[in-house]
Amino acid sequence: MAAEPPSLEELLEKKKQEENELAKPKFLSKAERAALALKRREEEVAKMREAQKQAEEARKNWGREEKPVDDRRDRDHGRGGVDRADRDRATDRDRERERDRDRRRDRRDRSRSRDRRRSRSRDRDGRRRDRSRSRDRGDRRDRRDDRKRNEGESDVEDDTGKMADAVKDRYLGKQKEKKKRGRRLHEKKFVFDWDAGEDTSQDYNKLYQSRHEIQFYGRGSVAGMDVNTQKKEKNSFYQEMMEARRTAGEKEQEKNRLEKEMKKEKKVAHDDRHWRMKQLHEMTDRDWRIFREDFNISIKGGKVPRPLRNWEEAGFPQEVYQAVREIGYLEPTPIQRQAIPIGLQNRDVIGVAETGSGKTAAFLLPLLVWITSLPKMERQEHRDNGPYAIIMAPTRELAQQIEEETNKFGKLLGIKTVSVIGGASREEQGMKLRMGVEVVIATPGRLLDVLENRYLLLNQCSYVILDEADRMLDMGFEPDVQKVLEYLPSSNQKKDTDEFDDEAALMKGFETREKYRQTVMFTATMSPAIERLARQYLRRPAVVHIGSVGKPTERVEQVCIFSIEVRDHGMKTR
Numbered sequence: 085m086a087a088e089p090p091s092l093e094e095l096l097e098k099k100k101q102e103e104n105e106l107a108k109p110k111f112l113s114k115a116e117r118a119a120l121a122l123k124r125r126e127e128e129v130a131k132m133r134e135a136q137k138q139a140e141e142a143r144k145n146w147g148r149e150e151k152p153v154d155d156r157r158d159r160d161h162g163r164g165g166v167d168r169a170d171r172d173r174a175t176d177r178d179r180e181r182e183r184d185r186d187r188r189r190d191r192r193d194r195s196r197s198r199d200r201r202r203s204r205s206r207d208r209d210g211r212r213r214d215r216s217r218s219r220d221r222g223d224r225r226d227r228r229d230d231r232k233r234n235e236g237e238s239d240v241e242d243d244t245g246k247m248a249d250a251v252k253d254r255y256l257g258k259q260k261e262k263k264k265r266g267r268r269l270h271e272k273k274f275v276f277d278w279d280a281g282e283d284t285s286q287d288y289n290k291l292y293q294s295r296h297e298i299q300f301y302g303r304g305s306v307a308g309m310d311v312n313t314q315k316k317e318k319n320s321f322y323q324e325m326m327e328a329r330r331t332a333g334e335k336e337q338e339k340n341r342l343e344k345e346m347k348k349e350k351k352v353a354h355d356d357r358h359w360r361m362k363q364l365h366e367m368t369d370r371d372w373r374i375f376r377e378d379f380n381i382s383i384k385g386g387k388v389p390r391p392l393r394n395w396e397e398a399g400f401p402q403e404v405y406q407a408v409r410e411i412g413y414l415e416p417t418p419i420q421r422q423a424i425p426i427g428l429q430n431r432d433v434i435g436v437a438e439t440g441s442g443k444t445a446a447f448l449l450p451l452l453v454w455i456t457s458l459p460k461m462e463r464q465e466h467r468d469n470g471p472y473a474i475i476m477a478p479t480r481e482l483a484q485q486i487e488e489e490t491n492k493f494g495k496l497l498g499i500k501t502v503s504v505i506g507g508a509s510r511e512e513q514g515m516k517l518r519m520g521v522e523v524v525i526a527t528p529g530r531l532l533d534v535l536e537n538r539y540l541l542l543n544q545c546s547y548v549i550l551d552e553a554d555r556m557l558d559m560g561f562e563p564d565v566q567k568v569l570e571y572l573p574s575s576n577q578k579k580d581t582d583e584f585d586d587e588a589a590l591m592k593g594f595e596t597r598e599k600y601r602q603t604v605m606f607t608a609t610m611s612p613a614i615e616r617l618a619r620q621y622l623r624r625p626a627v628v629h630i631g632s633v634g635k636p637t638e639r640v641e642q643v644c645i646f647s648i649e650v651r652d653h654g655m656k657t658r
């Protein structure tokens with residue numbers, strides 16, 4: 085049975101299917117793609133070669149096609165026979181033209197082959213560069229390369245490689261070439277081909293360790309010699325010359341000058357010694373300032389005497405000095421260093437110092453110095469006039485501490501002390517007082533009581549000490565203190581005049597019972613109330629402050645405890 089031709093619908097259907105099939109994207113492997121590309125390229129090349137071959141043949145045939153025309157012309161000329169010479173000339177011209185054309189062609193061919201050679205070598209160099217160029221340019225180059233390949237057999241091999249590269253570039257992606265960083269010659273710094281650290285010559289050869297500077301002529305230097313050596317030589321030369329020129333007089337003058345300078349230096353070194361290494365008379369104002377700084381002593385209030393460097397320089401009577409030694413006080417404490425010399429001048433003192441700083445001895449020693457200078461209280465009338473000194477303290481305990489301290493000295497110096505404090509029998513105290521005492525240590529309340537009850541008189545009291553005055557005021561003893569002080573005789577009170585700035589005026593009658601009254605007040609703080617009290621009862625006092633003003637003292641520990649206030653709102657828990 086003969087096969088039936090397909091119907092039109094079937095054909096259309098088939099065609100449609102084929103179109104759809106073609107329209108579908110087809111996956112090609114890498115190798116397939118490369119083979120396809122090569123094939124396509126080969127076809128293109130073959131086409132181009134064919135076209136070029138045809139062009140070449142056409143060119144060659146062109147000369148041949150022209151000849152019959154010339155022959156025709158010759159025939160035409162011959163037919164005339166008249167201008168044979170002209171015809172010959174024309175033929176010559178034609179030949180000449182032909183030759184020229186051949187020459188030109190040869191020249192063109194030669195230059196072309198030269199160009200080809202040049203471009204081939206350029207291509208080889210720039211192949212890598214070309215790979216990184218854009219795809220379009222790559223295509224163009226491919227075409228150019230292909231053209232060249234057609235031109236010579238040797239070129240073909242070269243071009244095949246190039247083409248393969250180009251195809252690979254196009255379909256497999258370009259291989260990125262590493263950028264070579266050229267030497268930047270425009271930079272100022274000279275770029276060595278090696279690193280400076282690689283130079284090891286200095287390690288081995290001493291010659292290179294001190295490299296010679298560039299040295300030129302001029303400025304008194306000679307080229308080729310070490311500059312430093314030249315300078316040294318020059319200096320010694322000029323020194324020798326100056327020395328040789330100096331006269332004997334000049335030499336003597338110089339010697340004297342040097343000696344003077346040496347002496348001056350020695351003196352300065354001598355003066356700059358530490359105050360401990362100096363005698364008392366060698367101490368300068370600067371030394372005293374350093375001394376006070378060393379012991380944290382601040383002073384205020386006119387001309388204040390120099391502090392004590394040691395007990396020996398205090399100028400105590402022998403028995404007092406001996407007592408200090410026996411008690412075992414090797415060195416004065418800072419408050420003692422400054423307060424004792426002021427006390428010995430019969431001057432009023434305000435001492436601001438912390439507890440346990442040796443205040444008792446600071447006011448006791450000047451008192452003892454004065455009392456030991458007085459005749460003994462042997463007669464009853466003297467005993468009835470009362471003590472030479474009263475020491476007031478805010479509490480019994482403090483008064484007892486002071487009594488203990490005073491008794492240490494009193495026993496050694498034969499000075500009687502009685503404490504008048506609350507809690508002890510008033511009669512007993514009265515009895516002791518009537519027997520005669522040099523020093524009364526008391527709390528303000530009980531002392532006032534004793535004074536008011538006539539157990540005690542203060543007729544010959546010229547030394548008043550208010551210890552821990554700030555605490556006394558805090559405890560409300562100010563009226564009592566004032567009343568006690570009213571019992572003191574006013575005859576021996578200093579006047580508030582400039583006259584009493586003078587040391588001699590203050591010391592008037594110091595070794596008698598009629599000396600001027602001296603008031604010494606010790607406090608831990610300087611409150612306005614203290615200043616008011618001081619203004620009332622002290623005359624032009626010297627203020628001695630131990631430690632930095634406004635700073636807590638070193639020996640007082642300050643503890644701050646934070647607590648939460650718990651308020652009772654009537655909701656007690658049981």
Ligand SMILES: Nc1ncnc2c1ncn2[C@@H]1O[C@H](COP(=O)(O)OP(=O)(O)OP(=O)(O)O)[C@@H](O)[C@H]1O
Pocket residue numbers: 412413414415416417420438439440441442443444445482485486489
């Ligand atoms: N120069 C000194 N050398 C050695 N010890 C001293 C010296 N001066 C005082 N003391 C001793 O220091 C202690 C404290 O001295 P003192 O009682 O005089 O201090 P204070 O400042 O008066 O203290 P408070 O305010 O508590 O009375 C005492 O035991 C005393 O013997």
